[in-house]
Amino acid sequence: MYHRPPTYNRDVTRGSDGGRAVKRRRDNVCVSASAGQGNTGYNGCGTCLKSRAKNWEKKSDIYILRSDGFSCTRETVTSDGSLQFEHPSSQQHLLVWKTRPKSVMVLKKLGEELLDDFISTMKFLGEEQGLRVLIEPSDYQELKKTVPNFSLDMPYVDTWAPEDSVCLHQYVDFIVCLGGDGLMLHATHLFGCAIPPIISFKLGSLGFLTCHDFERAREHLDAVINGSDELDTCRLTNSVDGSPLTGVRITLRMRLMCEVFRNGRRVPGQSHEVLNEVVLSRGSAPYLSNIEVYERETFITKVQADGVMLATPTGSTAYSVAAGGSMVHPTVPAILFTPICPHSLSFRPVILPDYAQLILRIAGDARSGAIATFDGKYTSDLQAGDAVHVRMSPHPVPTINYEDQTTDWFNSIERCFKWNDRLEQKKMTKLPQRPSKTAVTNGVSARVLSTGEQAPTTSTQE
Numbered sequence: 001m002y003h004r005p006p007t008y009n010r011d012v013t014r015g016s017d018g019g020r021a022v023k024r025r026r027d028n029v030c031v032s033a034s035a036g037q038g039n040t041g042y043n044g045c046g047t048c049l050k051s052r053a054k055n056w057e058k059k060s061d062i063y064i065l066r067s068d069g070f071s072c073t074r075e076t077v078t079s080d081g082s083l084q085f086e087h088p089s090s091q092q093h094l095l096v097w098k099t100r101p102k103s104v105m106v107l108k109k110l111g112e113e114l115l116d117d118f119i120s121t122m123k124f125l126g127e128e129q130g131l132r133v134l135i136e137p138s139d140y141q142e143l144k145k146t147v148p149n150f151s152l153d154m155p156y157v158d159t160w161a162p163e164d165s166v167c168l169h170q171y172v173d174f175i176v177c178l179g180g181d182g183l184m185l186h187a188t189h190l191f192g193c194a195i196p197p198i199i200s201f202k203l204g205s206l207g208f209l210t211c212h213d214f215e216r217a218r219e220h221l222d223a224v225i226n227g228s229d230e231l232d233t234c235r236l237t238n239s240v241d242g243s244p245l246t247g248v249r250i251t252l253r254m255r256l257m258c259e260v261f262r263n264g265r266r267v268p269g270q271s272h273e274v275l276n277e278v279v280l281s282r283g284s285a286p287y288l289s290n291i292e293v294y295e296r297e298t299f300i301t302k303v304q305a306d307g308v309m310l311a312t313p314t315g316s317t318a319y320s321v322a323a324g325g326s327m328v329h330p331t332v333p334a335i336l337f338t339p340i341c342p343h344s345l346s347f348r349p350v351i352l353p354d355y356a357q358l359i360l361r362i363a364g365d366a367r368s369g370a371i372a373t374f375d376g377k378y379t380s381d382l383q384a385g386d387a388v389h390v391r392m393s394p395h396p397v398p399t400i401n402y403e404d405q406t407t408d409w410f411n412s413i414e415r416c417f418k419w420n421d422r423l424e425q426k427k428m429t430k431l432p433q434r435p436s437k438t439a440v441t442n443g444v445s446a447r448v449l450s451t452g453e454q455a456p457t458t459s460t461q462e
Contacts, residue, residue, distance in 0.1 A: 052161050056132070059103055059173045059196075063096040065234040065247070072234035080170055092404065094231050095197055096247035101173035101225055103132040105196070107187055108139065109179030114203055117178055117214060119147070124218055125176070126156035129225055133157045134172060169194035174224060174400070178214070180204015181318075185375055188255075188275050188397050197250055199224055199400040208317055208416045211402040224248050224400060251405040252396035253314045253330050254354065260372065260380050261387045272374040273393045276315030280360050280388065281307030281340065283371040288343060290366035294359040295352075302363065305342035307370070310335055310358060310390050314397075317413065319376075325349040329409055335392065354392045361387035 066073040076098065104125050108118045118139075125131045133156055135143075140159035143150050150157075160168060169191050177183045177200040184200050200210035201217060212220045223229075227246030236245040258278045260270035272278075282289045291303040311320040313328040316336050321327055325338035326349065333354035339347050352358075362370055362384050369383040382388070401408050413419040 052158065052164055056158075056171045057102055059171050060101050061098040062173075063098055063236060063245075063247070065094040065096060065231055065236065067092050067094075067231045067234035072231075074234075074236065092231055092234075093250050093252060093398075094229065094234065094247045095250045095398070095400070096227065096236060096245050097173075097225075101131065103134060103171050103173050104176060105134045105168075105172045105174075105187075105190075106176045107136065107178065107183055109183050109204060114178050115146075117203070119143075121176060121178065121217060121221075122154065122157055125221065126154060129221070131156070131173075131225075134168075135159055137161075165190070166192060169196065172196045174199065176221070177201065177210070178203050179210075180207045181209045184209050184399075185275060185377070188273075189375070189377060193273070193393075193395040195395070195397050197224075197248075197398040197400050206416055208412050209314070209399065211408045211412065212400075220402075249401040249404050250398045251330055251401055251408070252398055254312045254333065254396055255393040256310060256312055256335070257391050257393040258372075258374055259389045260382070261389060263385070267380075270380055272378055273395065274315075274375040275312060275397055276318045276375050277309045277311035277320060277336075278375075278388065278390060279307055279309040279319065279340070279373045280370045280382070281373065282368065285368035287367040289368075289370050290363040291370065292359075292361045292363050293337075294361065296357050296359075303339060303342070303347075304344070305339045305347070307340040308360065309338050309340060310360070311338060312336070317417075320349075323349075326351060327413060329406065331405055333392075335390075357389070357391045359387050359389050361385070 061076060061078050064075040064077060066075065106118065106122055106125065108114045122133045122135070126133045133154075135157060137159045140157070143157075147153075174197045175187050175195075177187055177198060179200075180202075181204065183204065184198060187198055188195055199212060199220065200207075201212045201214040201220075202210040203214055204210065227248065229249055230244055230246050237243065238245055253275060255273045255275050256278060258272045258274060260267040280289065280291055288304045289307050291308055293300040293303060293308070309320060309323065311318070311325065313330045313332050313334055313336070316325060316328040320336050320338045323338050323340050325336050328334055328336060328351065335352045335354060335356055335358070336349065337352055337358075338349040362382050364384050366384050369381060369386070372380040372382055372388050374380075380388075403411075410419075414421070
């Protein structure tokens with residue numbers, strides 16, 4: 001008989017120092033531990049200078065319930081902290097507000113096409129749900145010009161000053177995107193390391209990452225604010241009345257931390273966290289790229305091609321799949337290595353573990369440099385000897401699911417790519433008779449009929 005090992009239930013609190021305090025409980029014996037002390041390295045969250053934000057109330061603390069079907073972990077993320085990965089491939093994640101959310105950021109794609117939907121969403125969140133609504137400065141100025149009495153009729157709408165950008169994560173509880181996948185990418189670049197949960201509505205052209213219908217926006221937003229789901233193996237109860245606390249399922253989407261190095265030193269201002277991919281390409285140069293690939297200090301291969309990309313599982317269905325890479329579920333901890341038009345018949349895409357630390361270096365004898373592109377938004381010119389160091393970022397992008405992280409993904413590849421779309425094979429009305437066979441066993445031949453019966457025959461043995 002299989003005996004399941006003892007279950008560890010952990011309470012984890014993440015704060016502004018990036019560390020965490022952990023208490024492990026097992027058989028009523030409590031052991032204290034800590035991790036993340038003296039944390040060093042890149043941190044995308046800068047010092048908050050505060051301008052307009054000085055009068056804002058800090059966002060709500062949240063619980064993240066992590067369950068692998070056997071054990072349950074409850075993690076508290078404070079307004080100064082950020083979500084981080086913890087065994088993402090084996091867990092379902094449920095976001096539960098510790099207190100009701102106070103502030104929401106609403107983004108829309110460029111143009112006036114969605115202006116009415118934009119205003120109606122803000123009114124629902126501000127007037128009916130009582131939230132502070134933050135919008136981009138450009139949208140704020142445009143609404144002040146085009147909407148009569150905008151400031152008086154919608155006092156709950158605000159924007160931020162440039163110096164507030166580095167601390168937006170401390171005040172925004174969640175983000176609403178009205179657009180497509182490009183708008184979600186834009187949302188991730190508005191924040192540093194700590195990105196609030198994002199709910200996206202299908203109002204773009206393709207919308208692989210957008211799984212919510214805008215026709216049911218009020219229902220979906222109410223579910224995010226007040227909770228609508230729970231995990232069977234991981235539950236929280238209200239301390240007042242004992243009722244179960246509900247939340248929304250989320251997917252923690254891996255990002256890549258990319259840093260440009262020149263003469264062995266990190267180039268200031270050339271560090272990017274990408275949700276889709278980083279691409280090194282030859283650009284307009286007439287020569288093949290000549291890129292050396294290392295895993296830490298171990299030489300792996302030399303790329304002679306139009307270029308090469310490193311993609312996340314989320315980015316596997318973007319540029320990578322167009323270049324022949326595999327489609328990978330967003331919770332699989334992996335880095336996709338995909339060559340672009342390689343001048344070799346045997347150079348195939350590969351999938352690497354998430355702990356790989358890769359270096360893409362322009363060869364010293366390369367005929368030309370390369371262009372590094374980060375999520376298609378930022379670029380950097382590379383010369384011979386320059387390198388891009390790539391590793392998994394500890395800070396994921398939390399996206400709110402419509403159903404769950406697997407069902408949403410399969411629905412997206414079927415809806416957007418028509419995955420495995422073919423006509424159904426027709427059923428046969430009459431099965432054909434199998435041809436008869438003759439078998440010889442111990443000198444006695446038997447004819448095997450199509451019905452499976454055997455008709456014995458005599459055999460003359462000389």
